[in-house]
Amino acid sequence: MPKKQSCRSRLSFVGVNESQGKFVWGRTLLLPVVIGYLLFCGWGPAQAEVLATLDFESNSLMSWTVFTTPNGTFGGDEFPAFVQCDAGGTGHPSKCLRMKVGQIHFSPDQNPQQGCVLEFQRELAAGRLHLSARIMVTYDSSQDKRNLAAGLLEWVVDGHTVGLHDLGPIENGAVARYHLLADHAVEAGFHTIQLRISRPFTSAIAQQAPVQFVDDLMIDWSPQREESR
Numbered sequence: 097m098p099k100k101q102s103c104r105s106r107l108s109f110v111g112v113n114e115s116q117g118k119f120v121w122g123r124t125l126l127l128p129v130v131i132g133y134l135l136f137c138g139w140g141p142a143q144a145e146v147l148a149t150l151d152f153e154s155n156s157l158m159s160w161t162v163f164t165t166p167n168g169t170f171g172g173d174e175f176p177a178f179v180q181c182d183a184g185g186t187g188h189p190s191k192c193l194r195m196k197v198g199q200i201h202f203s204p205d206q207n208p209q210q211g212c213v214l215e216f217q218r219e220l221a222a223g224r225l226h227l228s229a230r231i232m233v234t235y236d237s238s239q240d241k242r243n244l245a246a247g248l249l250e251w252v253v254d255g256h257t258v259g260l261h262d263l264g265p266i267e268n269g270a271v272a273r274y275h276l277l278a279d280h281a282v283e284a285g286f287h288t289i290q291l292r293i294s295r296p297f298t299s300a301i302a303q304q305a306p307v308q309f310v311d312d313l314m315i316d317w318s319p320q321r322e323e324s325r
Contacts, residue, residue, distance in 0.1 A: 143319070148216050150313040152178050152191040160313070161215045162193075165294065167203060168210035171196025172301035176212070183232040183311035185273050192232075192311035197247065198299025209248055211294030216315060219286050226316040227251045227259060227278040229291050232309040235266045239304065242267045245295045246306045251278040252290040266306055281320075289315060 150158055155178045162176060170176050181192040197211030233246040246266035251259035259278025266272050276291075291313060299305040 145317050147218055147220075147315040147317050148313070149315075150214075151311060152193055155191065157214075159216060162212060163215070164212050165207075165210045165292075167199050167201060167207070168212060168294065169196075169198060169200045169299055170212055171198070171299045171305065171307070179309070181232055181309040181311065183230040183273065183309050184275075185232075190311065192309045194307060194309050195293070196299045196305050196307045197293050198295040198297050198305055200298070202298050204296065208296035209294040210296075211247070211292065214291040214310065214313065216289045217287065218289070220282055220284065220317060222284045222320040223282060224318050224320065225253065225278075225280045225282055225287075225289065226314075226318065227276075227280070227289065227291075228312070228314040228316075229276045229310060230312045231263075231274050231276060231293065232311075233263060233266060233272040233306050234309075235268055235270060235306045237268050237304040240268060243297075243306050245297055246272050247308050248292075248294050249274060249276045250290075250292040250294075251276060251280075252292055253280050253282065254288055 148159060150160055164170060176193050176195045178191055179194045180189040181194070182189045183192050193214075195212055199208070199210040203210075229249075229251075231247070231249055235243050235246065237243070242265050244265050246263035249259075249261045249263065250257050258280040259276055261274055261276055263272050263274060291310070293308050293310070295306070297305070
């Protein structure tokens with residue numbers, strides 16, 4: 097039985113044939129063959145990569161960290177928590193992260209948007225990030241007909257907001273859903289990627305404030321395309 101050749105040895109064999117002039121069409125015929133071997137052996141251009149996914153089914157944050165902003169709160173001792181929710185509106189609940197974000201002490205003038213941050217860090221080659229997260233908000237109050245701030249949603253890369261959506265007011269008994277997407281080019285180096293959810297009002301332990309649910313976080317990276325000259 098003939099000995100199985102590695103990709104490298106097979107590629108060298110093709111090169112030898114060309115140098116010996118055994119191909120009538122020379123490089124014209126050889127080029128597609130060489131490219132095919134390079135791609136098959138993993139020597140082709142960098143491919144898109146899923147850097148991180150987080151669906152909370154394991155009741156953990158995996159490689160993510162979660163923390164509050166300087167005057168922010170999760171909403172009390174029962175938050176954050178892993179619970180069932182239908183953030184995607186599919187009719188099929190799954191595990192998600194629940195919180196009740198807002199300010200600890202009411203401060204309408206200095207950085208009013210306060211709440212929580214989910215953070216992921218990674219060393220990356222130059223390329224483009226594709227960010228995705230699903231957020232659901234509910235509001236149940238025995239006193240008020242509506243709340244003026246369901247939540248401000250932000251994708252932040254290295255301190256710069258690259259995706260933003262303000263859910264605005266939410267009616268009592270209502271459910272709001274949003275799929276927050278963002279694309280952002282990055283240079284080679286170490287990068288910090290954050291999903292921020294904040295409100296400009298307090299969310300005390302006993303306060304009936306909007307409750308946020310986060311699910312299906314995903315960070316994709318694709319290689320930088322070379323510009324044609």
